[in-house]
Amino acid sequence: MTGNLLGEFLRARRAALGPQDVGVASHGVRRVTGLRREEVADLAGMNADYYARLEQGRERHPSPQVLDALGRALRLAPDTHAHLHRLAGAPPADRSATDRISPALRQLLDGFSDTPAFVINAALDVLAANPRAEALHSPFAAVDNLARMVFLDPAGRDFYTDWTCTARATAAHLRQTCGITPDDPRLRSLLRTLTAGSPDFARLWATHDALSKTLDTKHLHHPTVGSLAVTYQSFDVRAAPGQQLIVYQPVAGTPTGDALSRLAVRTAGPAAEGVVRGGQHPLPTADFP
Known part of the structure; x- marks a missing residue:
């Protein structure tokens, strides 16, 4: 060589x-x-x-x-x-990036019948969620964008037991995304919204910490079933660059699995308002430049 x-x-x-x-x-x-x-x-x-x-x-x-x-x-x-x-040291432009969920990915998502699973894009927009994920996030006004839910929805501070850690990781993920696609109009719009609406986000954004989603443990609190401990893993969707499949699993030895099952039964019915099905963009188009 x-x-x-x-x-x-x-x-x-x-x-x-x-x-x-x-x-x-x-x-x-x-x-x-x-x-x-x-x-x-x-x-x-x-x-x-x-x-x-x-x-x-x-x-x-x-x-x-x-x-x-x-x-x-x-x-x-x-x-x-x-x-x-x-x-050549020149990563290709991501021309194939899309916010539309393929039928195959939708089928895979729904196949996680016993655990919450959802698909996000690089800006943390929730593109699709299975019923367990919809039930888990039901305290939020809308399940549309994870960063907005953390920083701008009042439910976020109760839902994420260690809100400070979650907030830091969320801002760091967006900082990493900004380094990859700095000119993405969707990302710029989201950053303006978060900076204007959350002093905490503005402070964390100024640290320039960068972090990707991989594997971690989350401690959550749902008003219906109480404390939950889940691990999550993220998987890149190779057929749709920029999309990630996020899967939550109960931490072994905790009652989280039973709690999620009870929650799914209690919240069964129409999908929560604000969750996107079929890959349509979750946020109002007026938010875009």
Whole structure:
């Protein structure tokens, strides 16, 4: 292995394609396996000398636009296309990010019949929730955005037993998201709302702490069934970048499982107002610039 991983990748992918694969006419004896450099450059709409420098390692920082053009020219699948961007140190723009829940994810979500599960986006908007999650979060006026629920809904301070820890983690998650997608209008709108409405959020935001959702334990208090102890895990939804599936499980040795079952029975009925089904955006469109 050399230090020119980008060049190695381009040469290998070029060698894997023949003229017939990309609709290029072939004339005479070909001295190379696969496509010629000039053919790839032409397919990508770039100068052949520039493409040669990429393969040779004399140019190591192509723009995302150049990488996208090469991805199309080399017929790269989405995962391989993203790998090309990583090799060049230029993460691809998240064009496929969506707030719409796929039918397969909806089915998976509903399959967690005995435990709360819900789907969020990078801005912590709740895109969908199963009945157990709806019942768990029923003290809130709306189950629309986890950060709004923590900082702006009065129910949050009673619901999250260690509200200070939850608030710190929530602000840190949004700070990390801001570093990934700083120009996202939805995120900017949410940050304006939280900063204007919550001095606690404004103070935590100023610390610049950054944290992602992974695995943790939460201590909650529901007015109907009392104290609850749950662990949660988050899973990236690869088919929809930016979405995460969050699953709560009762802490072993606690009565939380029975309490969640009783809660589900007591709150059975129509979905709580404000919870999104089918991936429609949960917050009023007037909140967006």
